[in-house]
Amino acid sequence: MKEYPSSGVSQQVSFLAEYIAGTLDRELPPEVAAETKHHVLDTLAAILSGSRLRAGRLAAAYVGPIGGAPEATVIGTSLAVPVVNAALANGMAGHADETDDSHLAGRFHPGCGIVPAALAIAERQDCSGTDLLRAVTLGYDIGARVTIALGLRKPDTSRHSTHSLGPAFGAAAAAAALLRLDPTQVRHVLSYSAQQASGIPFWQRDREHVEKAFDFGGMGARNGVAAATMVAAGFSAVDDPLSGKHNLFTAFGEDPDPSLLTADLGARFEIMRASIKKWCVGSPIQAVLDAMTALVETYRLSAQDARRIIITMPDDRIHIVDNRTMPDVCVQHLAALALVDGTVTFESSHDHERMNDPVIQSVRRLIELVPSAELTAAVPARQAIVEVETLDGRRLRHHAQAVRGTPENPMDRGEIEAKALDLIIPIIGSDRAKAMVEAVTHLEDVQRIRNLRELLTV
Template structure:
């Protein structure tokens, strides 16, 4: 079955209970990231520039807009901190592309929270499947899977919410094929989160246009001169989920930086050694991350989020990488961090997977410590929810975190979107 036929069929699939439960955790995490992201003053001008219309869809930080605009703004703001979830099967951030489209349309259409969660689950799964289908060459050549695969996931989720028939859904995916875009050159800039917003808006617009009667290529993804042929896709074989869904292995962030750094940071959390006792530090990672998050000498807080050496130095010197506040321009210039950073060696190791990292610490005493972590280590839903609630408590404050949590585990979509305005911390 071709990718387009697979996605069209999947749009109306039943959603597994455990997959939907994971989606609710990602909804909690995504909303918290968006509420906190709306406080970032550097995005204030962008947000204001989009407020050219009023509408029923809530926007992070207050106000309302039409579904497409809300999807754009909320997708961008929820990825502004780069603190949202990731899926390593295709190296993308699925929730920030899919959930803004789903929540904006669900509000506009007065859809229940349960149906919105089911649509988002389908969309996230489709995003990951599309990313796997595109393959590693698509990512390595420079495309941002959050923006490309994410747009197809957002489109399929929107098609489900709108109740599009199979032919309309096919056209929506075809329209998306002309719209999906985003490049990794934007990493470390404000345009990286914009990639997520554009993907979410594409999903809303492609589905609405297909509903309105606009047609497109019958197979804009895998057909002649389609997306895979023109965007360095591999056409990897994928199958629809049965017992195991891709969303079950989604990875949530517990450090406020690029997810490629997290295995290294988790490994360092077990170092238990003072920085002054360290004579040498060697970090080994999968080759793919060397072009993503290995900025050797970051100059800004944004660039720090993409630096192995700088975040490793921060951790060893006691600067909490789970705190958004620690990723700022002052941290980038900190003399102590920079001095330790410049003594750290980062190298690639193709024996490691994309979710693994190994750190070798050589102490002044001559002792050598080898630390290793794999982000795919099993974690139950209960364990994950505890870690996420701790994260969101820190992001929003405990009262706001509790209100959002109760809304997300409930049945009222309006209760969730009412939290979007947020409160200062």
């Protein structure tokens, strides 16, 4: 690990702070702005649908009675609360299940932490849609680079959770930019973010997706907004949390490379490396469903045809989805559901009663899960192989290599909008849902983010 001087400010943190402070004055490349709109839309849809799930309901019920200045909207409700509490509630709703986006290299879900933080501050500060786009893009850049620079090891051996660390720093950067803090203040925001950094990967044992919603979305959004607003209120802090005897990298790094925090910043946009899920289920299951539905469609396969099912997955994340109690993160249940129904919908993947369906259970008993070190090392990542031995002696196989929705096989705008509409029409109705999609599609024309309130409240 590179050694930094024990006093003063490192060149790296100076560059990073200048970059964050200048965010709102830098134009985005058109393709980056377009991709950011996709992720904003996908996250808003996740928040709205999540507002009706257990984690979202609990978060709204928690922040509502606290009261305080009505600065920002709790999406999916009629509540307006202080920005820190809005960020918490919307972050938890954004990851109330497995609908939201992900970033493979950074190993976190950026949207559920960064978008709620940016949206809350943008609403309070009366920012424009262009401001929001630039801040969200920045949040993805900083959140992903922090976790990459820390060099945290494989998901099954890391001591700290990238899924908590990435959103915290991404949210803080986005909030600091929208508050137009100067470089010195930004360095202090980073210091408060480092002090609040947390995340232990026992979230994998969460049985109800409530603490996980906090760990992945609500905590990072809340802490990032708190860091930025405290500094905006005059709080001072350590000038450089990235250098000195004790710093972010010595505290959290496993195989750190601090230079990666600013590498290609301004040239490589991490939002272009993020994924939008086709299936509203856990990320490691995406390829399995791609493969299973391909077999169903290609061979007109049904549950009555199967004698044995072998699912081969990367060995470093198979534990996340193996025989889980939640339907949307249980690979055996979802593979069986796809074979029985022919596909998987948001409704079916969240139906706990289907886990007790005798037909589903009979198919689950046919499934063998196989960990593969080769698939862990394969590029692109998160591949899966599904093999079905049929009663008539066939052995059908599909290897899903480039998961739909990843940068290697992206969903088009029509697919992203269709997914969003499917999620939000039951919450806000068809007319407002279509108006929300249109507003986000032309977000650069929105002069005041506050004008979106009427589309996001119920």
